[in-house]
Amino acid sequence: MSLHGLRTLARGALRPPENDSAFLLDVHRRAVPRERMARYDDAYAVDLVIVGAGAGGGTLAQRLARRGWKVVVLESGPFWDPDEDWVSDEAGSHKLYWTDARVTGGEDPVELGKNNSGHGVGGSMVHYAGYCPRFHPSDFEVRTRDGVGEDWPISYRDLKPHYERLELELPVAGDYWPWGDPHRYPHGPHPIAGGADIAREGARRLGIEVRVGPVGITNGSFGNRPHCIYRGFCLQACKVNAKASPLVTHIPDAIEHGAEIRANCMVTAVEIDDSSGRITGVRYIHDEVERFQHADAVAVAGYSIETPRLLLNSTSRRYPHGLANNNDQVGRCVMVQGAPQVAGRFPDELRMYKAPPPEISSEQFYETDPARGFARGFSIQTVGPLPIEWAQHVMADGHWGRALREYMRDYNHWYTLGILSELLPLPENRVTVDSEVTDQNGIPVARMEYTQCENDRKNIAFAKQTLHDIWEAAGAQDVLEIDRYAHLVGGCRMGVDPERSVVDSDHRAWGIPNLFIADGSVMPTQGSANPALTIMALASRLADRLAGGRLDAHAAIARRSSGRRRTAPSPPSAPHRPAPAGSRTDES
Amino acid sequence: MPSTRDFRKAEHLPNLRPGKQPADPDELPRQRNGVTPQMHGRYPDYNVLDEASHWDEVTRRVVLERVESTPEIRFFTHPEVLTLGAFCDVVMAQDREPKIPVLNMVDAKLFAGQLDGFRFAGMPDDRETWRLAAKGLDAVARQHGCTDFASASDEVQHKIVDAFHQGELRGEVWDEINPKRAWSVLMRSVLSAFYSHPWAWNEIGFGGPAYPRGYARLGRGQRESWEGGPAFERDPVKDTHARGVEGAE
Numbered sequence: 052m053s054l055h056g057l058r059t060l061a062r063g064a065l066r067p068p069e070n071d072s073a074f075l076l077d078v079h080r081r082a083v084p085r086e087r088m089a090r091y092d093d094a095y096a097v098d099l100v101i102v103g104a105g106a107g108g109g110t111l112a113q114r115l116a117r118r119g120w121k122v123v124v125l126e127s128g129p130f131w132d133p134d135e136d137w138v139s140d141e142a143g144s145h146k147l148y149w150t151d152a153r154v155t156g157g158e159d160p161v162e163l164g165k166n167n168s169g170h171g172v173g174g175s176m177v178h179y180a181g182y183c184p185r186f187h188p189s190d191f192e193v194r195t196r197d198g199v200g201e202d203w204p205i206s207y208r209d210l211k212p213h214y215e216r217l218e219l220e221l222p223v224a225g226d227y228w229p230w231g232d233p234h235r236y237p238h239g240p241h242p243i244a245g246g247a248d249i250a251r252e253g254a255r256r257l258g259i260e261v262r263v264g265p266v267g268i269t270n271g272s273f274g275n276r277p278h279c280i281y282r283g284f285c286l287q288a289c290k291v292n293a294k295a296s297p298l299v300t301h302i303p304d305a306i307e308h309g310a311e312i313r314a315n316c317m318v319t320a321v322e323i324d325d326s327s328g329r330i331t332g333v334r335y336i337h338d339e340v341e342r343f344q345h346a347d348a349v350a351v352a353g354y355s356i357e358t359p360r361l362l363l364n365s366t367s368r369r370y371p372h373g374l375a376n377n378n379d380q381v382g383r384c385v386m387v388q389g390a391p392q393v394a395g396r397f398p399d400e401l402r403m404y405k406a407p408p409p410e411i412s413s414e415q416f417y418e419t420d421p422a423r424g425f426a427r428g429f430s431i432q433t434v435g436p437l438p439i440e441w442a443q444h445v446m447a448d449g450h451w452g453r454a455l456r457e458y459m460r461d462y463n464h465w466y467t468l469g470i471l472s473e474l475l476p477l478p479e480n481r482v483t484v485d486s487e488v489t490d491q492n493g494i495p496v497a498r499m500e501y502t503q504c505e506n507d508r509k510n511i512a513f514a515k516q517t518l519h520d521i522w523e524a525a526g527a528q529d530v531l532e533i534d535r536y537a538h539l540v541g542g543c544r545m546g547v548d549p550e551r552s553v554v555d556s557d558h559r560a561w562g563i564p565n566l567f568i569a570d571g572s573v574m575p576t577q578g579s580a581n582p583a584l585t586i587m588a589l590a591s592r593l594a595d596r597l598a599g600g601r602l603d604a605h606a607a608i609a610r611r612s613s614g615r616r617r618t619a620p621s622p623p624s625a626p627h628r629p630a631p632a633g634s635r636t637d638e639s
Numbered sequence: 640m641p642s643t644r645d646f647r648k649a650e651h652l653p654n655l656r657p658g659k660q661p662a663d664p665d666e667l668p669r670q671r672n673g674v675t676p677q678m679h680g681r682y683p684d685y686n687v688l689d690e691a692s693h694w695d696e697v698t699r700r701v702v703l704e705r706v707e708s709t710p711e712i713r714f715f716t717h718p719e720v721l722t723l724g725a726f727c728d729v730v731m732a733q734d735r736e737p738k739i740p741v742l743n744m745v746d747a748k749l750f751a752g753q754l755d756g757f758r759f760a761g762m763p764d765d766r767e768t769w770r771l772a773a774k775g776l777d778a779v780a781r782q783h784g785c786t787d788f789a790s791a792s793d794e795v796q797h798k799i800v801d802a803f804h805q806g807e808l809r810g811e812v813w814d815e816i817n818p819k820r821a822w823s824v825l826m827r828s829v830l831s832a833f834y835s836h837p838w839a840w841n842e843i844g845f846g847g848p849a850y851p852r853g854y855a856r857l858g859r860g861q862r863e864s865w866e867g868g869p870a871f872e873r874d875p876v877k878d879t880h881a882r883g884v885e886g887a888e
Contacts, residue, residue, distance in 0.1 A: 138698040139848035142835030149756050156760030164756020245859030280853025290695065290850045398647035399860040400869075404846055406857050438834040438845050446826055451804055452797070453732040454653040457661040459834070460681050461652060462843040498760070528649035 066274075067219040069117055073274025075303040081133035081292050083172075083299070088306045093344050097121040099597075100333055100346035102318045102361065105174020106586040107570035108352030109297025109305070110217075114594030116308035123311045123344060125335055127357075128171030130314035131298060137288040141439045144287040147171065147178045151490045153356065157480070157500040161387050166286075167539045169354065172314055173298030175583075177288045180409045181266040181295070182432060182581040183223045185214045185588075187231035189418055190578040197419045199426040199506065200475050201384075201575040204547045204556035205592075207232060213588035213595075218265075221295035222273055223584075225264020230414035238270040241279065246401040246466025247410035247433050253395075253525025254413065254431075259517075261413045261431070267295030267583070268407055281406045283435060294407070297587075313337075319494050320365040321349055321374055321566065328369060330566045336492055348565040350558075352590070355385050355539040355572040359482040360497040362543070362553075375543075375560035380553045382482035382542050385499060386577045389472030389511040390537035392434055393518035394444060395527030400463045408435035416517065417579055425509035429472040430579040431517065436467055447533035458531065468521065470514040471537060473579040474507040482542050540582050543572040558593045569593055646681065646869055664732075668870045675842040676731075676739050676833075685867020687840045687847040693865075694848040702848060706837055709740045710747035714766070718787075719773040725789040726776055729800050730826065731833050739839060744832035745769075755827065759820045768816065768824045775812035775821070776803075782810060844869070 066074075077084055091097050099115060101108040104126035112124050131137065138144060149168035155161055169175030188207035193200040211232065217223075224238035240263035243251075254261050268279050279293040292299050302312060320334040322343070332345040351358050359382035363373035373381055413431040420428065436444055438459070444467070445458040485498040503511075515532065522530050546552025549561040554573055560566040571586045578585075644651060644666070653659045667679040673686025688706065691699055712720055720742065727741040728734065749766050762768060776788040779799050785791040788799065802808055806819035833839055840847050844867050846854070856863050 134695075135697060138701050139695065139850040140698055140701055140835070142831055143698070143701040145753060150754060151756065152754070152764075153757045154760050155757045160759055162757060168756060242857060244857040245861065248859060280849075280851070281855070281857060282849040282853045284849065291853075396649055396652065398649075400862065401859060402844075402846070402862065402866070405849075405854040438840065438843060439831050442830040442834045443827070446830065448654075449804075450653060451730050451800065451826070453661045453664065454659065455730075456664065456732050456842075457651065457653055459839075459843050460667075461646075462845065464646070464649075529652045529654050531654075 067216065067222070070113065070220050070301065070304050071274075071307065072113070072220070072300050072303040073276050075307055076275040076292065076299060078275045081290065082135075083130075083303050083306070085130070085306050085312070089309045089311045091121065091123050091311050093342050096332070096345040096347055097123045098346070099123075099348045099350060100125060100344050101350045101352055101569065102321075102333060103127075103174065103352035103354065103357070103570065104172040104297065104302065104312055104314075105169050105352060105354065105570065106176050106297060106583050107590040108350070109172075109174065109301045110587045110590040111350055111352065111569045111594050112310045112312070113301035113305040113308075114591055115598060116305045116310040118594070118598035120598070121309065122305070123313055123346070124305075125316040125318050125333065125344065126172050126312065126314045127317045128169075128314065130172045130312060131177065131288070133288065133290045133292065137290050139282065139284050139287065139290060141287060141437045144178065147288055149357070152488055152496045154485050154488055154496065154498040155501070156498065158502040161499060161501045161536050163356065163499065166537055167387065168356070172302060172312055173296040175354070176296035177298060178286050179296075179581070179583055180434070181268050181285050181407055182409045182412065183218070183221060183265050183267040183295070183584040184412070184414070184430070184580040185231060185234070186210070186578045186580050186585050187414075187417055189231075190576060190580075193427065193576050197426045201544070201546070201551075203575050204545055209592060210585070210588045213591040214584065217584060217587050217591060220300055221267035222269065223265045223267050224270040225266060226262040228262060228265060229260070230417060236265055240264050241266065241268065241270050241407070241410070243410045244401070244403070244406040245399065246397075246403050249397060249401070249525050250395070250433065250466060250468055250521060251411055253521040253523075256524040257520055259413055259431070259521065260415050261411045263411050264409075265412075266407060266409045269293045279407065283404045283406055283408070283437070285407045285409070286437075317492065318353075318361060319492060321351065321361065322365070323367050323369060323374065323563070325368045328562070329564060348567065350567040350569040350593075352568070352570040354570050355542040356482055356497045356499060358568060358570055358572045359385070359542045360484055363484045364494055375553055375563060375566065378550055378561070380544075380551065383478045383480075384476035384544055384575070385480050385482050385501070385542040385572075386474055386476055386540050386574075387501065387536040388538045388577060388579065389429070389474055389507065389514065390469055391511060391515045391518075391532065391534045392436075392444065392467050392469040393515065393522060394465045394467040394531045395522035395525060396461065396464050396529040397466070397525075397527060398464070401466045402463050403435045403466050404437055406435070408433060414579070416514070423513055425506045425513065427473040427475070427506075427510065428579055429470050429510060429514040431514075431521075432469050432471065434467045434469040438462065441465075444531060444533045448531040465531075468518045470511070470518060471579045471581065472507070472510045472514050473577060474510070475504055476541055476544070476576055477502070477504055538577070538582050540571040540574040540577045543568050544575045545573045546575060557596050558589070567593065567597075670841065673841050674737055674838045676733055676737060676838050677735055678737065680842040681869045682841065682844040682867035683870045685841060685844060687837050687845065690847060690865060693852050695850050698848045698850065702837060705744075705835060710743045712743060712746050714746045714750040715742070715769075715773075719770060721789040722773045722776050722787060723769070725796065726772075726800070726825075727829055729796050730829060737838070739833050739836045741829055741832045744835075745828045748828065759817070762816060762820050762824070765824050765828075768821055771812050771816055772821050772825055775808060775816075775818075778811040779808055779813070
């Protein structure tokens with residue numbers, strides 16, 4: 052048999068190395084088994100506290116728990132049970148978002164809280180569409196190549212092995228991928244719905260190449276995760292366990308290896324010892340009681356709004372303007388992608404509510420083309436708005452009252468394409484804290500300023516026109532357009548210069564030996580790819596750096612290698628772990 | 640009686656019609672199975688609630704609650720209810736019963752403090768924005784010589800809502816809050832309420848909750864056996880069997 056034949060035969064049968072999450076889930080219920088989850092005492096200094104159980108925090112926890120680290124993840128939201136907590140319904144899924152107050156300003160303010168926020172174990176990947184593209188090699192050197200944005204302190208080569216490993220773990224399904232660093236996916240492409248088929252035909256007529264995928268949705272069963280049922284409610288959280296999120300891809304294995312995922316714990320401050328300059332742990336609120344978890348090191352993974360907010364609210368004598376913010380860099384260069392959508396109308400019923408919204412995509416316009424008159428580019432993807440989202444789309448095109456109802460009644464004849472435009476990092480686009488607005492705990496909330504630059508506006512306008520061209524080529528009878536944003540990255544970017552970044556290439560805050568940032572906020576640029584897979588890959592690489600002892604300032608590593616014993620109560624060892632005496636058992 | 644309309648064509652769509660004016664929805668068939676807002680729709684024999692036994696229990700509870708109980712007004716004051724109720728009717732074109740109780744659904748959310756996770760800089764809390772908008776709509780109605788928004792004529796109400804939509808309201812409240820932002824705050828809640836209601840799903844032929852059944856027929860022009868077909872595929876006289884109304888008068 053040819054090599055290709057063998058690969059085809061192996062599709063879906065490959066078990067990812069060093070991650071049994073899919074096999075640790077229960078066949079008959081969707082909730083993550085956690086009867087045997089370790090519990091650590093607040094007073095016990097664990098090796099690492101991670102703030103946030105999303106793409107970054109979940110992946111980091113699993114990797115380091117596997118390497119024997121004692122890890123506690125503090126998550127502000129609940130530990131979801133898909134059977135009991137999630138519904139196959141748009142309005143009923145409001146609780147998946149970060150709905151605490153935030154203020155949004157600037158000339159092009161970004162609506163927060165919904166598609167760009169997460170809440171609960173699994174983070175925003177619980178309700179992401181499922182697209183899992185890699186970044187292109189060019190993304191890591193846009194300043195050198197295109198004279199815009201910022202070069203990363205690491206390269207595509209640093210992340211490539213982590214991309215490959217994660218694509219097996221999620222697993223990612225899709226066609227052979229010809230763009231960026233060409234590669235194949237462990238699961239084959241899903242079938243696509245009628246609307247995507249029409250869009251693909253329109254694109255082909257214009258010479259635009261499209262491919263199916265790449266999505267983190269099982270195509271075939273995978274461990275104890277079943278096949279996708281093409282229900283179409285991916286954005287309302289997957290009740291099937293077919294769509295990948297850290298809740299099903301990394302948390303079960305993390306728990307199995309001794310990590311504690313402590314839900315409903317809102318971290319309000321990271322504490323530093325002013326004399327030594329080392330982080331001592333985090334202050335958090337659980338059941339309206341303030342507690343303090345001691346830790347040898349802290350990794351913040353609260354995403355691009357809450358991570359800067361937490362640092363800025365963590366003031367001390369050494370850091371009067373917020374932790375790691377003595378160079379006034381925290382919160383800067385926060386980015387969103389331009390994500391306008393254009394819907395096309397066709398004679399046949401297309402019923403776009405069926406099948407996962409992410410069906411096909413094109414990265415043909417990803418790289419800079421000087422002929423287009425702006426730097427960098429965009430990608431094209433499919434989206435499948437359900438009725439409430441569709442109503443927003445219709446209203447954005449200028450309709451209300453009877454006209455809106457008429458377009459809504461026509462729902463089943465429409466299909467929708469979307470753009471992800473790479474918008475550039477600008478220092479004035481920033482997350483700060485608004486001392487006049489506080490949350491229910493009295494903590495100042497985040498305020499985000501966002502204004503596009505000329506390159507951004509040109510990119511979005513060109514990309515939108517491309518969608519109109521595709522629908523025209525496909526023979527659409529009418530089109531409706533909406534301007535919007537998607538995703539959030541940046542705000543605590545990594546770099547080589549403390550004057551222009553918050554963390555170094557090892558995600559370590561400049562000048563603070565045991566504080567790390569492990570989420571999308573470290574990204575210096577964003578490409579026009581959905582960020583989830585890259586956030587996971589960054590966390591996976593960070594775990595390698597930490598566990599490999601390459602970050603020698605880490606106290607836990609030093610202590611472990613010197614063989615010194617702890618004075619705190621001995622934590623349980625995997626896999627059999629009765630809770631240590633005096634430990635918390637109030638997991639909820 | 641409904642004129643013959645071919646929905647394979649797009650002539651009914653406002654963007655393609657003179658003045659972008661939609662056709663009279665009363666030309667559509669009357670709903671025969673279940674309820675749609677104002678009882679017209681394109682899928683007269685499709686009632687998504689007939690499928691409730693196929694939904695998972697948690698979802699069923701959440702969705703049926705919406706149909707079976709109308710939350711009492713607890714957040715808005717009586718004068719606010721008059722103004723905002725009229726506003727909701729105009730923006731959703733609900734000119735007669737049966738109506739989806741949009742304002743009651745919004746009221747319940749605001750009363751429970753279920754907000755959307757952000758506010759625009761320079762704007763108050765969404766709850767305050769709703770109250771200010773009520774004041775502002777009445778103020779603009781007075782500029783038109785009416786006592787308040789609710790008692791204004793249809794024509795004046797439409798004129799005011801159109802100006803609101805364009806961000807062109809001026810004076811009093813509207814000098815304090817940005818009407819464009821306020822429109823976005825109000826409409827986000829109004830649309831969420833209206834299109835979360837199964838009656839609206841009947842009107843647009845949406846499949847509704849789909850767990851654990853899922854979908855099998857994804858292709859162009861295909862539908863599951865239980866999904867409703869549009870009325871105009873059938874002859875209104877000869878289709879009594881297909882419509883299940885055989886034996887009817």
